[in-house]
Amino acid sequence: LKPGDRQRHVRAWEVWAATGTPLSVWQDGKAEPAPWKFVTLLLSPDRAWLRRRIETRFDAMLAGGVLAEVHAVFERGPDPAWPGLKAHGAPELFRCFRGELSVDDARRIAIDHTRQYAKRQMTWFRHQMTPDFVLDPMTDQVLGESEKFLDKSEP
Known part of the structure; x- marks a missing residue:
């Protein structure tokens, strides 16, 4: 682990605390093949739809009071390393509360960052495995294709 990689250090500690076994032992171990047959589904929405959905969702969060919620956290002056402060929109709203951005600019930047994250997710998924279905x-068709696959599987 790299010295500055706080997230991975915390995860390694969590694994050790929960199991009594260091993460490195788990990673070096030879895994037994799973006794189950898995189906991999990649949900790949239309990009234009996804972009609109991200924007609609962020606007719904704003209408639902996220500004007050995040401002309450901001007022407490939390540790900047706290993982919750990395939630989509939180860094931009914090900048808004510090007077660095208007609410409109924070909204636009948060939506852009969320879209970029969604794009990185799709790229990551495409390189992890070959899915049985891209839906x-x-x-x-999602449910129907899944049911067809499961019906063909052995019990």
Whole structure:
């Protein structure tokens, strides 16, 4: 682990605390093949739909009072390393409360950052495995295709 990688250090400690076994032992171990058959589904929505959905969701959060919620956290002066402060929109709203951004600019930047994150997720998923199905979650085919696959599987 790199010395400055706080997130991985915390995770390694959590694994050790929960199991009594260092993470490195788990990672070096030879895994037994799973006794189950897995199906991998990659939900890949239309990009234009996803962009609109991200914007709509952030606007709903603003309408639902996220400014007051984040401001209450801001007022407490939390440790900047706290993982919750990395939530989508939180850094931008904190900048707004410090007077560095207007609410409109914070909204726009937060939406852009969330879109970039969604794009990185899709890139990551494409390079992890070859999914059995790549499905558009906006269609009814997701459930139907999953059921067809499961019906063909052995018990």
